[in-house]
Each structure stands twice: as C-alpha cells, then as structure tokens.
Amino acid sequence: MCALYDEQTKLWTAADRRLSESKQQSLGHVILNWLSSRGSKLAQINDDTGVQVTYHELWLNTIRAAQNLLKMGFKPRQKFCFMIYNNDHLIPALVASICLICPIVPLHPMLSKDEIARILIQIQPVALFCEANLYDSIDEVLSEIGIDVKLFIFDKHIANLESVERLMDETGEEETFVPYVHKVDEDIAGIFCSSGTTGTSKCACISSDHYIFSDPARYNSDCVVFSFDSIFWTVGVRPLIDCISNGAVRIITSRPFSPELQLQLIEKYKVNVLYSAPFNMVPCIKNDLISKVDLSSVHTIFLYGSKVHSTLIEELDRFFPNACPLSWYGMTEIGKIADDLSVKEGCVCGKQLVNGCTAKIIDENGNHCGPNISGEICIKNSNKFLGYFNDPATTSAAIDDEGFFRTADSGYFDADGILFLSDRKKNVMTVFYFDGIILPSEVEACLNSVPDIDEVSVVGISITTDMVLPAAVVVRKPGSSLNEHDVYDIVKDKFPNRSRLRGGVYFVESLAKTRNGKLLKREITQLAESLFQKALKQDENVQASLSVIPEEYRKLINERYNTW
Secondary structure: OEEEEEEOEEEEEEOOOOHHHHHOOOOOHHHHHHHHHHHHHHHEEEEEOOOEEHHHHHHHHHHHHHHHHHOOOOOOOOEEEEEEOOOOOOHHHHHHHHOOOOEEEEOOOOOOOHHHHHHHHHOOOOOOEEEEEHHHHHHHHHHHHHHOOEEEEEEEOOOOOOEHHHHHHHOHHHOOOOOOOOOOOOEEEEEOOOOOOOOOEEEEEEEEHHHHHHOOOOOOOOOOOEEEEOOOOOOHHHHHHHHHHHOEEEHHHHHHHHHHHHHHHHHHHHHOOOEHHHHHHHHHHHHHHHHOOOOOOEEEEEEEOOOHHHHHHHHHHHOOOOEEEEEEEOOOOEEEEEEEEEOOOOOOOOOOOOOOOOEEOOOOOOOOOOOOOOOEEEOOOOOOOEOOOOOOHHHHEEOOOOEEEEEEEEEEEEEOOOOOEEEEEEHOEOOOOHHHHHHHHHHHHHHOOOOOOEEEEEEEEEOOOOEEEEEEEEEEOOOOOHHHHHHHHHHHOOHHHOOOOOOOEEEEEOOOOOOOOOEEEEHHHHHHHHHHHHHHHHHHHHHHHHHOHHHHHHHHHHHHOOOO
C-alpha cells in the first residue's frame, strides 16, 4: 500500500499495523523466545571452522553467558563493547548483553586508534569482547587512555584475560533465567558508531524498538541465509535478527569480502537469501566466476547501504535467474524507512514507506514540498531515535522543530505516494564554475556498466569550500587497453557538460575499502586530489578539459593547488 498524502499538511503517512501489545516484551525476551521455539533445528554454520550450532544451543549458551556475567558482578545498563568480525559464540555473548539491558557498542577495527580511544573515553564501557588477533591493538589503546575495562577474548586463551567460552559454562540455573525488561522508548539497546570514512564518527543510540518492530524481513525456516556484514553497523545486525526471527540457517565467516568467496559460498551452501550492499554486488557480476557457479538457489537478494540503479537490477536478473532483488532504504538512527516497490525505467527504485512511518519533503528554507518536488527527506516513525551519545548539539541538529529526523537525503514523492531517492545531500556535487549539480552515483553506475572497468569511484576535487571538479578513480580489468580518453568520452557522450571529468581520470590497482567492501571515499578523494595536483602540470588531458573555464577561474584552481 502506498503512503497516503495529506494535502493540507503536505505529509505522507503509512499506517501502523503492528501490535502495540508486543511492545510490552523486552528485546531479550523476544529473542530468547525465538531461539527456544526452534529447539534442535540447525541455526548456524561457520564456514571457517565447520562448526554447526542448533537453536537450542544458542538459547542455552545465551542464558549461561547472561548468568555468568551477573555472577562476575556486571549490572544492567552497563555498556559492553564488541570488536569482532564473526564467531561461533558471537550470538550468545551479544544476546546475553541484550538480556541484561546492557547496551552493545560495536567497534570496527578500521577506525583509527585515536577514533577508538575517543569513543571509549566517551562511552566508558565496563567490558570489551574482542577477537584474539585484535587484542594487541585494543590493549595498546586502553593502556594509553587509562580506562579500566574487562576484556573477554574469543577463541584463544591469553594469560590473565577471560575467555568468552568460559561464559558458556553450565550454571545449573538455566531454566530460572528471566531477561531484564527494557523501557522500550528509553533504554539504549545499542550504540552504533559511524564508520568515520567521511568525517568524525558519531555514536547513535538505538532503542530495542528499532529491531523488533521495524518491519523485519520474512522468509521460511528452511532458508539458508548469508551476509558478509558483521555487527559493526545496524545493517549487520539486521540480517542476524531477521534470521533468528524466521528460524533460518545462517552461514558465517570471519574472512573479508571478496566476490569469489561470496559466489563460492552461495553455491556451496545453496544460499536462498542473500543480504548485500550494491557496492559488493557490482564486482560479483563483473567477476569471471559468476558464469561458472550455480546461483539458482537464491530467491531473494536484500540490497541496502547505497542507491540501487536499474542497470544493477538488470544484471542481477541475468545472473541470478530465480532471485528477486529487493532494496531497503533506512538510517542507522531510525531503522528501516521504506521497502522496494518497483523499478521504473530511467529512475531510481521507487520505495514504499514501512508501517508507522510519516514523511515530509522540505526545500532549502524548510518549507513542506508537495508531490513531484525534490527536497530533503525528513522522517518521523515509531522507532524512537534516542539521540547521539552525550552529544546534544548534534542530536538537536538532526531533529527539526516538528520532531522529524533529517536524513540528509534528497528525493520526492510522486502523485501515487511512491518515494523516489536522488542521492545523499553530501554526495551531490556542485560543480565549480558551471554552478550546477551532478549525482556522482549516476556517473559511477554508467562507468560500472563498462566491461573494461572493474571498479570506479567518482569523487570531487575541492576547488572552493562548496564547489568541486568531478574526477574518476578507476580500476581496469586485467589486460584492458582502456585509457583516459575512453573514460572522458563515455561521460562526455552520456552526461551534461558540467558532468565532464575535468578533475581527471586516474587508473589505480585498487580502491581503498572497508573490510566489508565499502569504498573509503575520503581516502579515495585525498588520492585523487594529490594526483590532480600533479596532473595540472603534466597531464595534457586535464589541461585541455580545463581550457573551457575562463582564465580568472582557472587562477583559483592553480592557487588552490599551488601550481603557478
């Protein structure tokens, strides 16, 4: 059902059909019920170790972990950090924390030591669960900042440290355990830190409502489910919660993403439900292995984390013959906002608002916009955002006077109540001199469809505070003869004059990424700007592309990059 539009208020609303009485149960109680109801059914397979775990074992180990943590003196509402990619005992340790209403605080190892130190000082956790191979780095940080944190180590015994496995020791009181009750709209269930790839990371406080009541995906208990994402961001926790709630089999690995590994695991386990970011699916469909593996078992592909273009959907339809690709739109702070409804030719996927969601579109002056007028998407829903941890200024800036969360995404509703996404406001580039905007994701989608290109990132070469020159950083297919002129011409032929790559085309061996495959735009931009500075003096292509810009404007470029 499409969102209903109120002409007077210029708001779009999707009815809340969820059962209000379900909110009387805490998140820990709900998850334990899911685990116990599945009994001896297979729950998880670790491809790295071959270890298989049943739902009953997860239920039992979760209760034991919670009880042993209490015996060690830990108390409800204390904060527990997790620094781990994946592990056989991750679910029991994680859910035990939730049962004790201890907020989970995942930390990604890709964060710098300074960033991790800043977060730990801000959050003040009492316990930290980490992989053995990450111990040295976290111990160094803890020593420098002088915080007393109890360390629990997965899969290895280190002198004077607790092992996570010890938490699974029998207590003899398992049947008596009752989870603590969350105050759904008040107690913090998790504190999720942004990746820091585009600036200082923020610590978003998430309520339990975010997970139980935000339209979980539905599939049957016979399904085999796979996702590369771990728990560092909410998109990693979402598949875990979905899988448990549906009683499906979850495949895990602690190895980093690669297209070959993803394709091999799909074939090996006959995966039915795949969770993936679009930026991970692009290298998969370009990989030679995709035509050699059997992908017929996949019937659903959930896409999230970035905009989905129709060209990617077409390629997925070609290589995954039985799969239905479905994209989500959501935010860490407020959960899922909209589900995929359709793909319309020439447009980004239309989205249907999830239950209990109210939306408005505002212009630069904060005025409400009607149908088919683009602006910033603002959302108010039932999943209460609890703010950024100890950061009232940032929290206040994110919530407007009407209580709507400002997504910083651009989009519009059509006359039928379908939401269309344009791009992140911060990803919309204002092009220097031409005083027009471009959407880098559209240029990337075009270039990613070129067979000779393995990967590409379109970034902005900063010229003034808020204006850039578009540039492309490209990874060629092995053996490709593609050159800079070819890439220039592709963009020249398909996009307006302002979109031309006057910031340069730069070929590299690889693009900087997070462990789960997300492009590190900040690092790629820094690389492109350093290459641009050299190209201003040496590259005839860049010099020629800038020649259409009047000399007085070119002076600004030369001043910025000291190329007089």
